[in-house]
Amino acid sequence: MALIEFSKKQFEDEIGKLDEEMKEKVAMFGTPIDHLDEQKVQIEIFPNRPDLLSFQGFRRAFRAFLGKDTGLREYKINKPEKNYLISIASSVKDIRPFTACAIIKGLKLDNSRIKEIMEIQEKLHLTMGRKRKKLAIGIYPLDKIKLPLTFSALEPDKVKFIPLDSDKEMSGLEILQKTAAGKEYAQLLAGKQKFPIFVDAEDKILSMPPIINSQTIGKVAEDTKDVFVECSGFDQKVLGRCLNILVTCLADMGGKIYQMEIKSGIAKKILTPDFTPEKMRLSTENTNKLLGLELKPTQIEKLLEKMGYDCKKGEVYIPSWRTDVLHEVDLIEDVAIAYGYENFIPEIPAVSTIGEEDKKEILKRKIAEILTGLGLLEISNYHLTSKHNQFTSMGVPEKQEKSFIEMESSKTDFTILRKDLTHYLLKTLAENVDVEYPHRVFEIGKVFNIESKTDQIKEHESLAIALAPGNFTEMKQMLEYLFRMLGIKISINEPASVPSHFIEGRCIGIKIGDTIIGTLGEIHPKILKNWKIKMPVALMEINLELVLGR
Amino acid sequence: MDTKKIIESLSPNERKILPHLDEKSIEDICRKSNLDKVSVTRSLTYLQNKKILELSYIVKKIVDVGINGALYRKKGLPERRLMHLLNEKRIISLKDAQKESKLSDDELKASLGALKKKAMIEIKNDKIILGGNKEDVSKKFAEELFLESLPLDYDSLSKEQLSVLKYLEGRKDIIRIEEEKSAVIKLTEPGKKLIGEKLTSENMIEQITPEVLQGEAWKGKKFRRYDVTSSVPLMSGGKRHFVNQSIDYARTVWTEMGFKEMSGNMIVSSFWNFDALFTPQDHSVREMQDTFFINKKDELQDKKLTKSVKESHEEGVGGSKGWEYAWNEEEAKKLVLRTHTTCLSAQTLAKLNTQQLPAKYFAIGKNFRNETLDWNHGFEFNQTEGIVADRNVNFRHLLGYLKQFFKKMGFEKIRIRPSYFPYTEPSVEIDVWHPEKKMWLELGGAGIFRPEVTIPLFGEYIPVLAWGPGFDRMLMDYYEIKDLRELYKNNIDKLRKMKFWIK
Structure with missing residues (x-):
């Protein structure tokens, strides 16, 4: 964002009194006032108009906009x-x-x-x-x-x-x-x-x-x-x-x-330097069609002159210091600015279309309804996370881990995309140890992984629930209730390899058909110790893609 | 309240303690009434609420032994143990002293300090030499006497005792000072009257239990009056996260207006996030300083579209001059975390059959920018996006939709002023009037997609109205949140107390 600053006195001497009306005009010229006090005025200049980056340039264009010295400025x-x-x-x-x-x-x-x-x-x-x-x-x-x-x-x-x-x-x-x-x-x-x-x-x-x-x-x-x-x-x-x-x-x-x-x-x-203006044709029909107006060619010419252009024989002469006119639409926008955005009458076209929500969003909302019905509180975390929270605190040595998506540069220590919601739920529990128990929370959101076979990035919707204090039975009851309500048949098994954050023998794999969609269990005390949580925690996380895709 | 009503409102516990209110301490009341301390204290508070008595507390500081203090009282202070050893040996090396006395490093250090201070020992060439006569050696230290006399009331301590205390407090866990609160009960005038009344509870129904109902035991009896004005503990229930509540509302607004939802990945190629939206490759938003890049590339699937976007940048399409530079396909393949939901609009329009016009779509979701994290900055933000593609839409329609959308979001008055985005022309900035703050809030941008954007996507110039206001400012205003970090802090206590999105 570029700001230019000049003295209020200079503005008032050379342009006009900076009253409410003038302030509104400055904003409607497309150069909003960022700051104004007794001494100085600061104006924001958008990147398409470097020709306004000086008081001289601003004065030239803005005076024309006010109707003074309109048309293409000549320089000897x-x-x-x-x-x-x-x-x-x-x-x-x-x-x-x-x-x-x-x-x-x-x-x-x-x-x-x-x-x-x-x-x-x-x-x-x-x-x-x-x-x-x-x-x-x-x-x-x-x-x-x-x-x-x-x-x-x-x-x-x-x-x-x-x-x-x-x-x-x-x-x-x-x-x-x-x-x-x-x-x-x-x-x-x-x-x-x-x-x-x-x-x-x-x-x-x-x-x-x-x-x-x-x-x-x-x-x-x-x-x-x-x-x-x-x-x-x-x-x-x-x-x-x-x-x-x-x-x-x-x-x-x-x-x-x-x-x-x-x-x-x-x-x-x-x-x-060479001040020869570029020439561009502007169609009256296109102008009126895009703006929804019924302007006559002479009106359009007048409006263009207020924006510092000249019009001769149906051609627009563009000042050689303007850098932003690539297409007719750029001239049409300037016509609209000169006409005044405040003077357009808003209208909703009489076109009927059918609204529709994304199917996945509907199902996600239903799941959230089922869980809030059980008294659970929904939480929401960042998609970015730190390596420490994702790996070290979850008992995975950071150096061993290679499969994660890292930002090339980050201004914080949130440098990778979260691979699961589990670690974020534990982080939330850890940050709330002083808040009255029980903590019964869930989160639905995207997680990001790299498929080992194809090396492809996969983002998918995930659901995780944590209960503190919580135990295996209660968590499993919740899982079964959720899927009964969704009308989806799941099966469970003892997983071949237990994720390191769970206690072996108190953890299950969850399947739809032959596809494993998640795990559930009691969190191992060594992991709770990492997070300084002094309450037993039961937790589950499932990949929702198969559920949402049905 | 008259005495009768008061009597009817007394709970069983209150009835039990009422005859014993002239006892000296809460402990005595407990004993007499056969109730535990918590019940008695609570009942006293309730009686105070009923203006039967006035409670006040006297706080006493009690000096007692700490963990080590209790131990030393049994085993003797470390310096005493060292003295015993010295009494035998008279001279002993520091090393041997520690070994034989079995004192820890800290204890030995403290003992040596204490004894030196009393001039009982001298240390020369790493040897401890006992000074002082037999009498001194056997006499009890002031510290020992003090420890034996504990617990003591702090206010009763003599000057000497205070200095011993100060010294012992400096050593680890010898002393513990606790505050003891004792209640003083003063009966009010109605209370004094009440104490003389005969209190029976036989005619009172406390809780209505299934047994009471079954046996009709309530017949002919009175229901004990509750203090209906007294406060009850807070309750909280399950609920959606407040950001998602407001997002769901926006979703309703969009579908009511006939828009269809778009969804897609958060990781996208620069092609969709920037190039297809006519953002030149040297634009500062395409630097790592501003945008999160991932060190991976995505192949550009649609060769025809790629070629057309290249042409649009390099020499322009549909009468445009383009940006006049050499467009680099490799740059377009770079993956980024999307910086706006507008990339979903580009992807949707690319798939749209122009026979299906008019088409109206919306999206709402998280976007990313490489930012620091403080009250005013964050690296993730929500944006909502709407597009209308139709051969006959114009600038006034854009304003019409904006006005309607923001009205539904709760902002009656909006202001549209000129702005700039690489992919829209005309471009506008939307300000909404905040009636309470009496100021314009800047909520985001809108415009009509440039021909350089839509010609590669459609093969012809079809105007597309587009707007993508930031969402976080709207919801922060609603929930009166000042600090951006509050959105994803997940303070369970705050979430429990937070009001619902009622719109």
Whole structure:
């Protein structure tokens, strides 16, 4: 979730008074207010709209939504001046092949402005840049660098410059090991033979993307007026849009945009930034059909203009900083937003369909009814569990056990899927030793196993009941009552191998036909000791798939 | 209450103890009335409720011997035993002293400390040397005298005794201090009157037993009056878990609205959880940081669908530009714990025959995300999901269904505002108005599936209305639960006391 923050005063000066009506408007634009106080306002921006990640971008779009300065915003773009050129060396081809660049002149920067620009840069890194994996942005003081520039790659030990906020020259590797940004993003360059760098005409290194700029020639300061801006990554189109988002924001801060020429051995020369709008057809019929409205083409045009588009000859002109328009439906959604979600009249279509519950759910509910009728309390545990509870506490050495489904990564010690409900029922009893007895509980839910023959993952519905204090006879009575009520014939036998948590000679296997569906018995005191339960426990667990499948 | 009514309300035990209320202690009342202590105490409380007497308690602290104290009283304190040994030998090595005195490590250490403090011994070069004269040796220690005199009332202890006590308390289980409660009974005015009355129980029926009924023994007799206002012990019965109660209710709501239930596995391939729902492969939700991955892969069965989903991502379908990247089939095979029930919707739509439209489905179930566990976070959560597939459905119908669904869930006023999900367009966020808290509650997302989702599934663009609000917030609000962990804590006491889902 991306949040942008600006001062309440700035909002009220440049957009309008933040009263209840305005707050509602902000929410209905699709940018809910997350926090508001006397000083500041925080707004949530959804990931499809990185163009709103700055105050400038938000103001541009939201003012149009309010009906002020509607339509596609024009920005003056100046042709490259002498040496506004960057060459892409073939050495970056397999590392970080593309860049889109611009020069912005005439900025008036103070510390808060510099901080604001850095925040926009960071937000774009996080969202569009997928934490700099997809793209990274650099901004440099033009007066410190000598044009033209080169984007190339060098062996890590040959890359040498003083990184931002340091006073020592470091090699590429040292930067990854010693600087904060280096450590955070090291994996993005890990294993690369060469590291990408921007170099100026005097062979000085501006930066090593996507990690860090140079302290000497890559740091924007309060006296900086003109800047060089680059975006590097893996998709020229995406880089272009990101650059457009950034430079239009800098232009709204008062800068003048100049193009740069990008020369590359593999592709033909291009000029960036490029604000040529993409065009898309929007059918009035499709719009009205999807929204359930009867809008006229002129109405649709007006609504699109409120969302920052232009319409000419039945075509919609999409701002070059919009990244989210893939299909006509994206335009239709914007029509709906401009129309106002609050203005749609809800309607239930006159279509009749027959409702139906899942058969298994009906049976599960019946089983629960039978058991609650016996005075049992239903409990509910997590599907994930810890190895300790699943194995060690159940008397199974953890190391012996191989057949379980483990998460590749987990933020808690719940790292595997439960193989049975039995251990969770004992855990529940263990956590309630201070609560008045008797404890008579059951749980119905999924358990997860790996079929040994096929190595296939199997998830099935299971039922477990525990009684404390409880004994074999009572538990068996309950089992027989349950299946009598379900009208299913079961048979029991003495199992060939008794599960280690039961007492031998006080445990049975339960069968439907020839299929074993579960076991029942008295829990062995050594297991009760593991759980610190000082009450005799009788327990059963059955696989419900055969019962539910009938 | 008048005296007559009071007499009628007296239980047999109360009648038994009433004549003995002038006795000094509860023990005396027990003896005289021939009742056990529990019965007497309980009856006294009942009599107090009937305003016959006033009960108060005096608490006394009694100092008595502990487990070791009792033992030492018989065998002698460890230091005394060591003294006996020293009296014979005068000088003895530490090692021998322990061996011959048979004291434990702790006991020996304590004894040496005690004797050194009394200046009875010296320790030099690991040898114990007896000091002091014969008289001192045979004289009883203050500690011994104190132990012999126990039990004592704490408040009666002298200054010297208190210091001995303090010292002995520092040693293991020699002393035990207990609180003794003794009752003081004071008769009230009606009580004093009552004590003079003649109490017979011959004309009273206590419990109505089958014998009483059979022999008609109740004829001509009075039924003892109960104190009908007194509280009775709590009772609890068997019941469903509260989360399942509310889920069952939601199920009813859905079927009433004509929806059919979908079900499926919790472990699904990324293909169903993400790719079929047009979630690009570099989306952050597809990282281990956010989603539980299992180190196994699932073969993608439907080759045609796989190809179509690939196309949808790479270059787009039905006029879409797609995400414009190289889609990787291996990435789609990775198994995950489902992050939303929407994967069931995708699976259901893939199987749906377009001749069977309109079709309405719902699901309700657990989903997972790689999260920490605290009051506000959890790795498992419930979601309920509804879809409507029909060539003629539109955005206003989506709003109509949402309004109806949430009304049935108990929220009269809802607000729909723009939102974003990779698989719906338009996308909406649903807020419901909480009348007591006077605020909007954010309950989850909805929208119309994108053509990039439905074209691969159907072979054509058929709009599908979809909504999938989180369920936990609704039920936590109903049960007034603040901490997410409470949902699956299974505190039996709390579960017994929890109210039913009445909706």
